[in-house]
Amino acid sequence: LLKWNELKYRKKGLPPGTMGWPVFGETTEFLKQGPNFMKNQRARYGSFFKSHILGCPTVVSMDPEINRYILMNEAKGLVPGYPQSMLDILGRCNIAAVHGSTHKYMRGALLSLVSPTMVRDQLLPKIDCFMRDYLRNWGGSVVDIQEKTKKMALLSSLNQTIGLQSGPMMNSLKSEFFKLVLGTLSLPIDLPGTNYRQGLQARKNVVRILRRLMNERRASMVTGSCNDMLSYLMRSEENIQKLTDEEIIDLIITILYSGYETVSTTSMMAVKYLHDNRKALLTLREEHMKIRGRKRLEDPIEWDELKSMRFTRAVIYETSRLATIVNGVLRKTTHDMEINGFVIPKGWRIYVYTREMNYSSYSYPDPLAFNPWRWLDKNADFPNNNLLFGGGSRLCPGKELGIAEISTFLHYFVTRYRWEEVGGNKLMKFPRVVAPHGLHIRVESSH
Numbered sequence: 332l333l334k335w336n337e338l339k340y341r342k343k344g345l346p347p348g349t350m351g352w353p354v355f356g357e358t359t360e361f362l363k364q365g366p367n368f369m370k371n372q373r374a375r376y377g378s379f380f381k382s383h384i385l386g387c388p389t390v391v392s393m394d395p396e397i398n399r400y401i402l403m404n405e406a407k408g409l410v411p412g413y414p415q416s417m418l419d420i421l422g423r424c425n426i427a428a429v430h431g432s433t434h435k436y437m438r439g440a441l442l443s444l445v446s447p448t449m450v451r452d453q454l455l456p457k458i459d460c461f462m463r464d465y466l467r468n469w470g471g472s473v474v475d476i477q478e479k480t481k482k483m484a485l486l487s488s489l490n491q492t493i494g495l496q497s498g499p500m501m502n503s504l505k506s507e508f509f510k511l512v513l514g515t516l517s518l519p520i521d522l523p524g525t526n527y528r529q530g531l532q533a534r535k536n537v538v539r540i541l542r543r544l545m546n547e548r549r550a551s552m553v554t555g556s557c558n559d560m561l562s563y564l565m566r567s568e569e570n571i572q573k574l575t576d577e578e579i580i581d582l583i584i585t586i587l588y589s590g591y592e593t594v595s596t597t598s599m600m601a602v603k604y605l606h607d608n609r610k611a612l613l614t615l616r617e618e619h620m621k622i623r624g625r626k627r628l629e630d631p632i633e634w635d636e637l638k639s640m641r642f643t644r645a646v647i648y649e650t651s652r653l654a655t656i657v658n659g660v661l662r663k664t665t666h667d668m669e670i671n672g673f674v675i676p677k678g679w680r681i682y683v684y685t686r687e688m689n690y691s692s693y694s695y696p697d698p699l700a701f702n703p704w705r706w707l708d709k710n711a712d713f714p715n716n717n718l719l720f721g722g723g724s725r726l727c728p729g730k731e732l733g734i735a736e737i738s739t740f741l742h743y744f745v746t747r748y749r750w751e752e753v754g755g756n757k758l759m760k761f762p763r764v765v766a767p768h769g770l771h772i773r774v775e776s777s778h
């Protein structure tokens with residue numbers, strides 16, 4: 332079977348590599364061995380090789396230059412190639428499912444929601460208020476920081492998108508959202524009890540709740556007075572892009588989904604790395620104490636203060652790099668196309684695998700050390716330096732919002748508390764960063 336499968340894919344012009352078993356391909360090896368599978372294949376076939384993973388013939392690219400080329404050239408037919416289960420559950424109009432001019436206006440609408448002015452005037456005050464409250468009364472207890480940061484990312488995002496702070500609607504949205512997330516990461520098998528079926532059902536429920544909310548706001552004409560993202564999108568005079576209701580709903584789901592695991596995992600891993608690196612923690616705490624020292628206890632963080640948190644930003648970048656919160660991004664070809672001297676057939680996936688770039692000792696001397704200071708020496712925002720937030724026309728639009736959330740979380744966490752890990756926490760780094768049994772810390776108030 333293995334041989335037959337190799338012969339099936341022995342077309343002229345394809346990159347070197349192996350295709351594994353029919354149907355399953357090399358998915359098991361990929362998931363089990365993770366980064367080592369990639370490194371072994373690279374040692375044998377170079378940085379651009381073919382495989383068959385997660386149900387599709389795939390070309391894996393580990394070459395920084397080619398990775399950048401792929402991200403910069405969506406217009407040539409290199410469009411997002413995320414799994415079907417994800418597209419089904421996130422909706423027809425979610426940003427990863429649309430290309431060309433539709434992508435342009437959906438992205439435009441999203442960018443107008445998270446522009447620097449919006450972060451300064453609308454979002455930062457909300458985030459500050461949320462975090463200040465969320466991080467109350469943690470002292471004197473053992474908390475699972477994984478669970479806390481997950482809840483934090485979702486609740487903060489629900490507050491910004493639809494203005495929800497508590498109540499029954501919040502509870503049902505929360506539990507539906509967790510099912511929705513599980514569904515997007517599952518095999519698309521539509522049978523009772525599967526994560527996929529439950530994810531689809533959860534999507535239906537989320538859509539129903541959002542639609543009801545929109546109708547209620549229209550009926551009571553409160554759209555004008557609310558200042559959350561949903562109302563902003565519904566107010567047609569401000570919403571230059573004039574999205575349909577379906578597009579608005581899918582955009583809200585996109586925002587909730589994209590900022591959830593990224594923000595929560597980065598926050599959790601920052602807590603972990605700071606715990607293990609006292610000097611970095613002291614430097615970070617000093618940066619935040621200086622800001623707090625100039626203010627009254629109840630004063631919120633201001634935009635200029637957020638911008639002045641240089642070391643905090645460096646901690647976020649370094650956490651994102653060392654933990655590799657995002658291993659890579661997926662694309663697919665819309666027609667046969669030549670890349671790097673090979674011909675990639677139409678419909679093949681391209682895994683733009685960026686993980687190894689994070690551990691390059693050329694770009695990051697002593698790459699396995701947690702060293703936030705390295706980001707202070709170079710211009711961290713120079714787009715070619717890293718692909719931590721993607722690149723090209725799909726560069727993460729929520730980057731500054733995400734950084735604002737994590738910075739505010741860290742601000743209240745390090746100025747209010749000290750913490751120690753309660754031993755025995757296991758961490759898995761691949762395919763996603765998770766603590767399978769939670770990451771428990773004992774928290775004490777600083778004063």
Ligand code: HEM
Nearest residue numbers: 426586589590593594657660719720721725727728729733
């Ligand atoms: C530390 C936090 C974050 C990290 C590490 C991160 C990372 C990324 C990466 C790597 C991509 C590129 C995906 C691709 O090319 O296929 C991306 C895209 C995206 N991110 Fe983020 N992200 C973060 C926070 C957020 C937040 C808070 C939002 C909420 C608005 C967000 C919304 C999006 C959206 C909508 C896209 C798709 C853009 C498009 O297709 O045009 N992200 N992000």
